[in-house]
Amino acid sequence: MSLIVECKKLCLRRCMLALSYSIAMQYLLLGFFLFFVNFHVLHPLNWISGTISVLFSFYTWFSILPLIGSVVLYTILLGKSFLAVKRYYPTRFQWFIYTAPRKALFFTLHLLVGYLTAWLYTSFLHVDYRNIVCECFGTKCINSRYLFLICVGFFAACLHFTRENLHTDPELEFPIIQELMLIRIRSLIYRTLYNSLLKSFTPTICFALAYWLIGGIINRYFAVVFALDVDETALSFISIAVNLRLLFYGWILAAQILSNMHLMHCFFAIHLSEEVAFIIERKPVLCGTGIEEITLVDALNSSFVPVVQNLGARDLYNLSSNKMDARRKEIFALSVPGAHPYNWNQLSSQCLSLINAFTDELAASLKKISVVKTAPLFSTIKPTTATEAAEKILLRQYNETYGIRRMMTETSQENTETVKKMSPACKRIHDQVEKIKKQIEQTLRAAFRTIPGLYYMFGEPEGAKTAYLLSNSETILWIVQGLASVCTASLTEDKYGVVQVTLPQVIKSLLTLKTELDKLNNVNLNGKKMDRNFIALKNGVKRSLYNICTVFSDYLREIVDNPEDLRKLQCYVHYVET
Template structure:
């Protein structure tokens, strides 16, 4: 239990740091907005000084509090989504039932952040755009310009929700080349601020056309609620298209909201995916009290905190590639006292447990795919050795000498006491009932599939479980390659030969997983002939087997007992496996 608590503490610290960055970016985006709004080309120094003084004024700090509160709520839900244990939903109906509350909450928080951002920025717009109600022709009218900008803010929030959170959940992405966190954040800021201006221009123009068509209905609705008039002159196409300031405000506002939502989500992804160097064994301190550290084995076994498990698998992969890491010596070291390879035994047992569990789930999922052939990929005929052939010849000569004939296998006698002989009439009735039963079952299946939307919502797509396993196979990929890399390095670094005891089990597990993946060569997953996750995992296992076979090519006959497995490994030794 203490290991799970320490793992959650690690994630909590990172989530708090991501929250601080998310709050800080609110001031940064507001500063950019004020920089554009207070543009004065003839007085650049006054332009900069007014923007800075307005940004750090007490009024601004007080006005931004509601938006920060919404950001905190959104960050809490975002952090829980990143840390949640992934679950497989067989049908779309189950996915809808279990994810609908979280999706609705995400949508509400998107709208809240979009509205509060618009409300905050409205305080710094031109006086004609700040209030919901304005003066027109000596009476009170609904301010269509303010309503237009408010709808733009809500539309931008809905646009981000539709693209990023409607069908998918937030996921961590580990970069191929690990950079410093500040470098990643800086590049993220530059890329986001630039791309948001480009990507928000077209949606803003499209929304302006939709508002020109439906804006009159919306204005009359709010005017009826507030019991005021509607200024029809501000709802024409020319009044919207010719209002450069309105289009500029809408464009900047949409870009700010899209940038804000994108940055908050990626701040969590960057902080949670930052590399961690786990210890191999806990170091004792004074008074015999152990330091509260997370070992690599404990992190790999923390399935309830998948973020830490992914970090541990990535750390194992980096450890196998870094020859100068002193932790490699700790893996091959023996315990004092006792001289037992505890570190390697625990690490290899945990890695093999993850690999074998994934293989079992994949095997079970493959049985539900009709296109996967049940015949083995390789011939299961065991070649006869010279010793066995000589024994058969001697046995046959002995039998011929003493006149011993081969005993014929007698047919099995059925138990007549339990199975009664049916009459021809009963047999025909029984066959007819079985036929009707099969026809009724087939009719139900056909009806279930032909009714529009029924199978789509309540039926499990073929290969969905396999596609789910492959899409979440990053941890297995890193574990496989990390374990294979350590095994390959053990030939020169393992002074006590602790790895060679477990090496046959490692080879067997990798071959078994490779065999199961080979069954998917001609299977379409998610409508794609070749799934990217499948290709990545299969190539990772092939690299691992090539790595082991290249190093231990002269010792494979002593390590592997099965002739079939040895024949497969020879393909990797001679580099002919495809």
């Protein structure tokens, strides 16, 4: 229980940092917006001083509180989505049932953030864009310009939800090169603010055209609610297209909302993916402190917190590739007292358990793919020797001479005996029932696939489980490469030979995984001939086998007992494996 608490504490601290950055970003984005809308080229000093005074006024700090509250709610749901354990949904109907509540809550919070952002930003604009009621022809009318900006807030929130959250869930992406946190955040802010201005221009123009078509309906509805009139002249195409200030405000507002939502997502991804150097061996816990550190084995075993497991796999890969890391000596060290290789035994057993479990799941999923079942890439039949071939020829000649037919299997003999015991009438009925049963099964199967939408919603696509496993194979890739690199480093760093005992199991697991991955060479998964994750995993396993065979090439006959495995390893030794 304490391990679960420690893992969740690690993630909670990072989520709180991401939340703090998200809240601070609201003030920064508001400052950028004020600098844009209050721009005055003739009075630059008044423009800068006035913007700063408005930004740090009590009214601004009080008005931004509702937006911060909605950001807190959104980040809580976002953090839970990042920390949630991934599930496989065989059918689209199951995916819809299980993810619909979370998607609906995400959509609601998107609309809330979009509305509150538009409401806050419009309060700092010109008086013609600030209120929902305006003066027109001596009477009170609905302010169509204000409604335009409010609808831009809803539109930008829906646009981000459709792009980022509708079909996919939040996922962590570990950078190839780990940079400092502040450098990553600074480059992220610069890149996001620049790209959001470009990506929001065309959607804003499209929304303006849509508002020209349906804006009258929206204005009339609110006019009825507030008992006001509608200014029809403000809803014409010319009035919207000529009002450059309105389009400019809408463009900047859409860019701010898109950048805000994207930055909140990236802050969580950056903080949760920050690498951690886990300890190898747990130190004695001080009495009364209640503090328990997370070891590398504990991190790899924390499948209930996938983020920590990913960090553990990443740390194992970094530990094995960094020659200056002193923690490898702790892996190869013996316990005191007792002189047992506890650290290596625990680490290797945990890694092999994860690799073998993934291989078993992959093998089970491959059995459901028709291409793999009907056209296996590798033949499992052993080559026939000359003696066996001669014996088969003599046996066939003997059977043909004396009229002996080939023996049937036990199952076919039992079925034949059962049919022979039946009377002719029962046999005809039995054959007719079996024929009708097969026809019904074929008809139902064909109808299930041909009825529009039925198989799409309730059928499991072929290869979907395999594609799911490969899409989440990054952790296995790091574990495979990290474990293989530790094994290769043991030849010069392992003074006690603790790795040599487990090395045959490591080689066997990697060969088994490589064999299963080779079956996917000619399989088209989800319309993609070669998937990026599949290529990365296959190349990682191949690279690991090459490293092991290169280092232990002179000792493979003593390490591996199976002749078939030894033959496969010789291909890696001579660099002829493809």
